[in-house]
Amino acid sequence: MFIISDKKKSINEHKKIAAYQMSAAGFNLLPLKEADKVPEFSLLLGNSTKPYLENKASANIVKSWFDSMPKINFGVFAGTKVNDHYVLIIIDLDKRPDFGLPITPIVKTSRGYHLYFKCRADKLPVPHRTARGEIKTAGYVVAPPSLHPSGINYQWAEYLSFKDVPLADFSNRREQIINFLDPNFTPSESFNKIANKKDYTRININTSVVPSELKKEDLEIKVKKGINKKLLIRLSKDEKVCLEVMRNLFDVKVKRIGQAFKCPLHSEKKPSAALYQTDDGVIGFKDFHRAGSFYTLPEVYYQARTGKQRDLKGATSLIWWIRMLKDSGIIELPKIMPPKEINQLPEKQKELLSSFIELLEVRQAYNTEQDSAPFSHRFAADWSGLKYDTVRYSKTALIKKGVIKKVEAGDKEKRKAGKFSLKNKQ
Structure with missing residues (x-):
């Protein structure tokens, strides 16, 4: 018993040291639940990942995470600044690629690899996910030596940790990686770039997620009206969009409506939640721990961020829905410059x-x-x-x-x- 306890202690201590080192090297980190991929909201400022996405957690903050919960995992944000011209992007591969691994920091996962690259901020690849993997220019990945739910530790590839090699430039591998992920993928078609005219706002819509049958005029966002409300309603009824929201915000990886999953709002051993579609087509969330209570996805998102349960109506529901679409990578909003x-x-x-x-x-x-x-x-x-x-x-x-x-x-x-x-x- 004492040997097992000491071993666990050394693994947890190793995670804490690794988090210190990655933070000192400039990576933006966030705390994750023990042996899991979801954020440990109790350790986040205001129950939000945003503060640590925008500002690197200090050594004292990282120490406080592990002092409070020694067994936690931790993650690394993608899309953060490397320097004035480059940002960090991470390629999440679910299988070994058919090309030689690049000389860049690489993590071995339970079934594939995380490849860390730097990329010019003005030449970012389009975020894209296929059965073979994903290009992450936002969001986060689990960092080594965190523990995968399967019981396997994430680990740096031999001689390819961030301490061994610098970040390689993604431009040198762009075509090779994109072709591996999807030979038929055309980056210029994955996002609908709204024309840079006075007639239109600069809002990007991820058309690799948004239903392809939408007409072009549905994706044009006119200045006086903003996002077409019909489009917002349509997105709330689209299975692919809602599955993507659940995956990106809650790490819930189900393939269809009605498939059970573990509720991200509370700890549980067996799945007790599922997505359901109402008679009017809106897709929401049923929690059977709460007598099959039905929640809209904005209500689930609100509860995850605030820890409070509330019925969202009208304009309040709308703004939380738009924020959720933004945070999950479905839409990208124009920026307002701060004073x-x-x-x-x-x-x-x-x-x-x-x-x-x-x-x-x-x-x-x-x-x-x-x-x-x-x-x-x-x-x-x-x-x-x-x-x-x-x-x-x-x-x-x-x-x-x-x-x-x-x-x-x-x-x-x-x-x-x-x-x-x-x-x-x-």
């Missing part, structure tokens, strides 16, 4: 401001004339993942500093929240 003061703000104020800007980006996706948004303390706490009191103090500070301003008063009797905008906006 220059953001770099001088304390950390919590910076987090709140960033989440408010993200809310504006989501709202402008379906109505580009909206440059303000309701932002009550309670909603802001849910949206940002910050505590209620932190939101209250931080929002007051941002208003006093003139970074955001109230442009429309609320009405308590009508339960209508006041609207806010960034400075210099009406």
